[in-house]
Amino acid sequence: MxxxxxxxxxxxxxxxxxxxFMxxxxEAYPEPKPATTTVxxxxxxxxxxxxxAYNEFGNSREYYPLVKKSDYFSKHVNGLIKNFFDNSASQFAxxxxxxTNLSEKELEELKKIIDVQLQKKKK
Amino acid sequence: MxxxxxxxxxxxxxxxxxxxFMxxxxEAYPEPKPATTTVxxxxxxxxxxxxxAYNEFGNSREYYPLVKKSDYFSKHVNGLIKNFFDNSASQFAxxxxxxTNLSEKELEELKKIIDVQLQKKKK
DNA sequence: GAATTAACTCTACAAATGTAGAATAAAAAA
DNA sequence: TTTTTTATTCTACATTTGTAGAGTTAATTC
Structure with missing residues (x-):
C-alpha cells in the first residue's frame, strides 16, 4: 500500500x-502547523x-520509519518509469x-557516477 | 490540479x-476492462x-489530451526531486x-546524452 | 495534591477517488 | 421501422484522504 x-x-x-516524538x-512543520491530532x-x-513503528517511552512514543527512503523512492521512480516510459529506464534517463536543467558541474558529476557504474558492470 | x-x-x-473515441x-484497456461508464x-x-478536450462527431466524441506528456512528466519528476531530494537534481540523478539498473549499453547512451548537454552548456 | 499540559484514541465529516447501474438518445443493424 | 448497440449524463455509493474536535490518561508544574 x-x-x-x-x-x-x-x-x-x-x-x-x-x-x-510527536x-x-x-516542530518540523512550518507554520501553519497542523493540529496534533491530525499528525x-x-x-x-x-x-x-x-x-x-515506535518505541514506548513513558506515555509517549518515539516513532521511526520502517522503510528506507531509498527503497521507497526506488519504487516511486520505477513506477514512473513503468508508467510513462514503457519500462525503458534509458528513455527515462x-x-x-x-x-531537468542540471548545471555543468552537476552534469560532470553525473558522468563520473556513470563511469563508476560502467566499471562495475564491466567486471 | x-x-x-x-x-x-x-x-x-x-x-x-x-x-x-470511447x-x-x-479497447486499449487490458482485461478486465472497466465499465464504459467508469471511463x-x-x-x-x-x-x-x-x-x-474533444471534438464532437455525430453522437460521440473524439477526445484528445490538452497537456503534453513531457510537460506533465516534468512536473512529476520535479515534484519528486523537490520532495525527496531537497530540490537537488544532481542528488536525484x-x-x-x-x-536503477541500466544496462551497459544504456549507460553508454546516457553518457552520450550528457555530453551533448555539456556541449550546449559550454556554448 | 490540584491544575496544566502533552500524547493518544475515538469519532466525525467533507472532499476526492474508483467504480458502475439506470436512464436517455442517437446511430446502426436487422 | 423495430431492435440492438453505443456514447453520454445522472446518480450513487464505498473507500481513501485531509483535517480536527472531544474525551481520556499520564506526566509535569505550582
Whole structure:
C-alpha cells in the first residue's frame, strides 16, 4: 500500500530525524502547523500500513520509519518509469537529462557516477 | 490540479493514440476492462480539470489530451526531486543512476546524452 | 495534591477517488 | 421501422484522504 501525500510529508520528517516524538514532528512543520491530532491520525494510519513503528517511552512514543527512503523512492521512480516510459529506464534517463536543467558541474558529476557504474558492470 | 491514478491511465492511452473515441479507449484497456461508464466518468473529470478536450462527431466524441506528456512528466519528476531530494537534481540523478539498473549499453547512451548537454552548456 | 499540559484514541465529516447501474438518445443493424 | 448497440449524463455509493474536535490518561508544574 502506498502513502498519501500528507503521510509522505510525515515520512520526510521521520527520515530526516531518524526518530522523533510527536513534539519533534510538530516542530518540523512550518507554520501553519497542523493540529496534533491530525499528525496523530496520520501516524496511526502509517503504522497500520507498516511504514512506521515506535518505541514506548513513558506515555509517549518515539516513532521511526520502517522503510528506507531509498527503497521507497526506488519504487516511486520505477513506477514512473513503468508508467510513462514503457519500462525503458534509458528513455527515462534521456528525458530526465534533457528536461531537468542540471548545471555543468552537476552534469560532470553525473558522468563520473556513470563511469563508476560502467566499471562495475564491466567486471 | 493533479490527475488521479485512474485518470492517469486514461491519459497514457490518449497520449499514445493522440486522439481516441470511447471505443478506442476501451479497447486499449487490458482485461478486465472497466465499465464504459467508469471511463466516461474519468473523462468527464479530466475535462473539468482541463487535461482533456474533444471534438464532437455525430453522437460521440473524439477526445484528445490538452497537456503534453513531457510537460506533465516534468512536473512529476520535479515534484519528486523537490520532495525527496531537497530540490537537488544532481542528488536525484546520482541516486537514479546507482539504483536503477541500466544496462551497459544504456549507460553508454546516457553518457552520450550528457555530453551533448555539456556541449550546449559550454556554448 | 490540584491544575496544566502533552500524547493518544475515538469519532466525525467533507472532499476526492474508483467504480458502475439506470436512464436517455442517437446511430446502426436487422 | 423495430431492435440492438453505443456514447453520454445522472446518480450513487464505498473507500481513501485531509483535517480536527472531544474525551481520556499520564506526566509535569505550582
Amino acid at each position: 502506498q502513502l498519501s501525500n500528507a503521510e509522505e510529508q510525515v515520512m520526510e520528517h521521520l527520515w530526516k530525524m531518524e526518530k522523533a 513534539k519533534d514532528l510538530l 496523530a491520525t496520520l501516524l496511526k494510519r502509517m503504522i497500520d500500513k507498516k511504514f512506521v 534521456s528525458f530526465f537529462t534533457t528536461e | 493533479q490527475l488521479s491514478n485512474a485518470e492517469e491511465q486514461v491519459m497514457e492511452h490518449l497520449w499514445k493514440m493522440e486522439k481516441a 471505443k478506442d479507449l476501451l 466516461a466518468t474519468l473523462l468527464k473529470r479530466m475535462i473539468d480539470k482541463k487535461f482533456v 546520482s541516486f537514479f543512476t546507482t539504483e
